[in-house]
Amino acid sequence: MTAREAYDALLAHSRASADIIAALSLLGWDQQVMLPAQAHAGRANQIGALTAILHRRACDPAMGQWLAACEGSELTAAPATPEAANIRELRRDYDQAVKIPEALAVALAQAASTGQRAWELARKDNDFQAFAPHLQTLLDLSREKAQALGYQTEAYDALLDLYEPGEKAAAIAPVLAELRDAAVDILGRIKDAPAPADLPDGPYDIAAQEKLLRQVTALIGLSPTASRLDVSAHPFSTLIGPGDARITTRFDPADFTKAFFGAVHETGHALYSLGHVGNGHYGTPMGEPASFAVHESQSRLWENQVARSLPFWQHVTPLAAACFPQLADTSPEAMVKAVGAVRPGLIRVDADETTYNLHIILRFELELALIRSDLAVADLPGAWNEKSQAILGLTPPTDALGCLQDVHWSTGAFGYFPTYSLGNIYAACLFEAAGRAIPDLPERMAAGDFAPLRQWLDVNIHAKGRQLPPRTLIAAATGQDPTAAPLVRHLRAKAAAIYGV
């Protein structure tokens, strides 16, 4: 078998697996958006069955033989070619897969499915005890997974690496500290400044909210014929397959900005998804996202860098006023100030840009302690509340508003949270670079023309797939190694514009 033949076999195998992943993605989307209440146990079995098939495919010894035939051949001579990138990334995936026993992979998938359902009910009933055994199972299985994957100094790193290749807890901690220092500094400066005026009171008609969302997501560039917008308890974005990116939101009649920024955020994810599966490499690593932080950079860029900016609201304020009569007298400037207010709160997904990263620090420290067994599941609510007071200055009155607020741990996604802050950092790096590349970007945005920005992102990030490791990808797109500096600059500039400090 020649290296080329082995490579073709590798890719055919990868493409067929992608079709099974698509079915799994649909089972997951449907569980959150459509599934009848009595069907959750059955759904966990279905997810388990496909996960087992997928896992067996991922560990197929033939993969190892094909990879060995490719590695060191002319296909890997130039490291940035699609062939070399696909071989490198399929090797990474294969080496990870063979380390995880099938029984563990299936147990994790089933525990995630039942855990998510238990979390939904527990959050609704504010009943941490009902969720605790599920969390314990997920934690035990995740520790087992970390052991199976292996690590140098920290079990947590094995899990983090699944979301963010190459990152380690020891490298994340100082970056988060930098963001915490910046947040503390900004909060201190604005303490005595007058807060910006709130937006007019609701109710904001739900049908009008949906209309505005569909208008704005299409304006940004999400094609209605390649996407869906639905309602779910926890907003999310998922790619099912080519031409099929789905986002969800939840509507609050008192405050249209929750669904609005949530949907713009998920639209950023969806644009990335459609971009990397639309580059001609679908079903292979070259057609896959680079990492979770890179994914988050795309959602954050549209949500924060774009949709909280003055140029954006110069175009969108009239559209919003056409949907909501109470906004008739609200200027774009007032809108930007209202949606840019810095105000520590209990809920991560409602947090402003500055205090958002404090929520990540809270979770990162707690999940690190859980994985290290320094914190018991039973003690999580107390530890959460203490840390929340210390970091945010607020103690949640209920677990539903505290340690039960996020879906992640209910699916076993330990090591995921830091990618949010990394994503914020990458978003700021990319938006600064896009601004250099597109000198009239503010004017274009004010005219409702988001195509230049979208195209810049598509060429420099979306279409690249997993061609480069995450940090290298951002460095290649921006011309410099990513740091927290652009994000800190952005947050300080915002505070200056809104609070005059």
Place this chain on the structure above:
Amino acid sequence: MTAREAYDALLAHSRASADIIAALSLLGWDQQVMLPAQAHAGRANQIGALTAILHRRACDPAMGQWLAACEGSELTAAPATPEAANIRELRRDYDQAVKIPEALAVALAQAASTGQRAWELARKDNDFQAFAPHLQTLLDLSREKAQALGYQTEAYDALLDLYEPGEKAAAIAPVLAELRDAAVDILGRIKDAPAPADLPDGPYDIAAQEKLLRQVTALIGLSPTASRLDVSAHPFSTLIGPGDARITTRFDPADFTKAFFGAVHETGHALYSLGHVGNGHYGTPMGEPASFAVHESQSRLWENQVARSLPFWQHVTPLAAACFPQLADTSPEAMVKAVGAVRPGLIRVDADETTYNLHIILRFELELALIRSDLAVADLPGAWNEKSQAILGLTPPTDALGCLQDVHWSTGAFGYFPTYSLGNIYAACLFEAAGRAIPDLPERMAAGDFAPLRQWLDVNIHAKGRQLPPRTLIAAATGQDPTAAPLVRHLRAKAAAIYGV
């Protein structure tokens, strides 16, 4: 390996396959109800990938070994035990599966997925030419399938047998002729009788239609926590998995009865589905439907025997009047007459009970000719129109109202249509038997109590799964071999009540 061990292995294999079938069912449901327009090609690939996996599992040589170890053992000593029935039916499935090459199974699944999409567009555009190549492909693949399966005298029988075990075209034809004679006779008798008054004009508010549907389907016994009701171009019912039966409808503001009877029909299917998967044998033949005609008997029983009866409307007319103000003065008797009118029309799914079977005769004769190669695809529209004139006395003005009206052939479902008329026949047999078993059934129905009927069906049909072959199942439930006589009696009694003939 003991027979019991082999049996346990068989069942574990069957249950895991059921979870993959569930994922396939979801991919299919989603395609018709949710899928973004750009995602259809990808969806066909996903369906193809899972079909290939499923087909490989169905032909797994281990199945043959396990079956051989079971057959002739103590497990098959008494033919009606769950063990004996599961072994008999898994043998049937295995023997069928090994005859069909994987490439053909995948090609059929993909052609069905793309064919259905092409049909949707062709019907919308009234463009048979656009659909013709898809139909040709599906026909060629279906003939190939019939050859692979084998048959005695008629290729069509190999396909029919997939839907209705043991049935043959030669046995179906005289039964259909009996129904045709009855319809011709009834049409002749009522020709000069005054037609019943139509229901009041629309519009019938769509939201009110949906409200009534949800009320009535729940009243009949479809649990909202184990089902969904959605909108699709072609109404259908599908079981995804345990506790997850999904039905669809389409609303016509001019006529609420279309969605109403459609949804009651699909509810009958859904009740059967939830009944056979809820009998403790999910994932094995004992937890599967007996046949397509038995399935249809459940939908027809609720749609026609129940929901077009006077007792039903004695309870439901006030509910309908609460939804639609224009029904305030309509009596239950007037309702029954209006929804029981006999009037040949072009559209099968809108047909009355008497002329419905004429639509089946039309399709049965045409698909038999297509499979026999007595009719070319290009000549189908002309042949349809000629036969429609001869059988129904009507020529469709467009193909959209003629040979493009049904989804079935677009998914390669040749041999399916006769099961509709068999289902009508079985429904009448069962409703007569239920009436004997539940002497106060009319009074119960008039009081809105459908539980006795539902329970009788659940015990005698739903919970039986594939324990007995279809005709034997009906005979066991009713105490006599099924014939067309109860249906003909029912149709004549209806004509007498409505037209006084």
